[in-house]
Amino acid sequence: MTTALTRLRPPPGSRENSPATGRPDRPNSAHGDSILRSAILAAGLTTLLALVPGPLCGPAMGFEVPKGSKLDSALYKPSAELVRSLLNDEHIRSKIDHEGDLEVTFHGHDVPMDGWIVFDKMDDGSIWNLRFTAPVPDAEIADIDRNSLLRFANNWNRDEIAVKLYVDEDGALQTEHDLPTQFGLNPQEFLENGIRLYENALGRIVDALAEARGGGGSSSSPDENPDSNSPSGGANGAEQPQKSTAPQEDEGSGI
Numbered sequence: 001m002t003t004a005l006t007r008l009r010p011p012p013g014s015r016e017n018s019p020a021t022g023r024p025d026r027p028n029s030a031h032g033d034s035i036l037r038s039a040i041l042a043a044g045l046t047t048l049l050a051l052v053p054g055p056l057c058g059p060a061m062g063f064e065v066p067k068g069s070k071l072d073s074a075l076y077k078p079s080a081e082l083v084r085s086l087l088n089d090e091h092i093r094s095k096i097d098h099e100g101d102l103e104v105t106f107h108g109h110d111v112p113m114d115g116w117i118v119f120d121k122m123d124d125g126s127i128w129n130l131r132f133t134a135p136v137p138d139a140e141i142a143d144i145d146r147n148s149l150l151r152f153a154n155n156w157n158r159d160e161i162a163v164k165l166y167v168d169e170d171g172a173l174q175t176e177h178d179l180p181t182q183f184g185l186n187p188q189e190f191l192e193n194g195i196r197l198y199e200n201a202l203g204r205i206v207d208a209l210a211e212a213r214g215g216g217g218s219s220s221s222p223d224e225n226p227d228s229n230s231p232s233g234g235a236n237g238a239e240q241p242q243k244s245t246a247p248q249e250d251e252g253s254g255i
Helices: 002-008 026-051 080-089 146-159 187-214
Strands: 094-096 102-108 111-121 127-135 164-167 173-180
Touching: 080 094, 080 102, 080 187, 102 127, 102 187, 111 187, 127 187, 146 164, 146 173, 146 187, 173 187
Parallel strands: none
Antiparallel strands: 094 102, 102 111, 111 127, 127 173, 164 173
């Protein structure tokens, strides 16, 4: 009896090699269902990740971080309200205009300059750059002809990295400085490399223009010495200047 029962029992592993029947074995059916569910789940996750915007869609960053290189820095989402609060800490007056940018009264030493902090935005409305811009008051470029002013801008741009100058179609000397904020705004960086750097440069521009006027007026070429400590003069008019757009190409004779 024992021998007969033993012969009827299939040898180990025979199910895997036996042909399929109309009634699948239960363990094999469960295994197949598990594989199918896994495939469906993987396909669903792949589709979901493809639809989600933001860092999840970006390439993986596999760089090695040197020891001691990580900094503790606070980053905030840039906004007009945040920037205005930071300007208040520096006792700088500002207000939000109808386009959502900030009207700001900058100072080049004692010379007020009405301008803007323009929020350059991406297609989704997020702010990727803060653009500081203001025209130099007419009183500071009086008696300097257009060609001399173009040479002044070219020489400044040759020597300076951050704040740039250009002469617009109306003959005004425009100033611009960019502070990228695509991945967040650090308040300390805004103060040091934003507003303070910009106003410091405005002061040096005013000084250099004063030296140019004192050195011969329109017949002189205001170049070579943007770091002069000559006294500045003049004041801004009461009318708010027109907001500048992208810088125009220099029209001067080159650097």
